[in-house]
Amino acid sequence: MIEFTGRRTGRILRVPVCLHHVGGDTLIFTERPWRFNFTGGAPVTVTHRGLVRRGRALLLEATPAEGGSAFRAALDDGASPFELGLKVPRGYVPSDAELAEIARSLIRVDYEA
Template sequence: MNVVMRPLLASPLGRRINGVMLLEFTGRRSGRTIKVPVNFHLVDGIPMAFTDAPWRFNFDGGAPVKVTYRGRVYETRGLLVPMSPEAMGAAVRKSLDTGGSAQRMGIRTVPGHRPTAAELAELGPALGTSVIRLDFAPPPVAQPNGVR
């Protein structure tokens, strides 16, 4: 999917894709440019990417990153924030409350059930073990209706 999403997010069609952003950064050890499509999460008004992928360590201590989200490019910084299962559960709950997609995160629930932060914390590493905190202000997006 990354092969398709990288150019799509960077194209004019990327303006129509909500909930996914493209991170472009330089590898700390390799020095090569890395482009990674990730799910967009808004937690307390702060854009974040939840991940346990090895590339996350490039953001340990902070690093410059170019973020392409909904057709706009932001030159900003990303910071790796390791999280406990409880903190990750709370962050996921906040993301779901602001329009995040449980389906894109791989969370399955009974229709109509809103998992609590404690229930989400029980998923543990399935949600990821870290977040990349991004310092940019995304444009407002209309929130979908319905239970997530």
């Protein structure tokens, strides 16, 4: 669960998300409109497996190739296509080219020390 303040409404928003560890970064893959709250970065509270951590989240400007590489790394690390929001037949493993074609935004979460 990620908790943040809406950029336009000022309301506290809580969104269930899947966190993925890719190359030392904690990433969220999404195309939902709430992602724009993290343009330029914003403070967040992340609750994961009962542990509450504060930090900053940033919407990354990733190329399709970079996004595809992040997808592949998350899949190789054990994430299921469902967790990444991919609609593929059960057991199907998308190719690198197919992953690069998928339009998903990446949000990086940096935790406070």
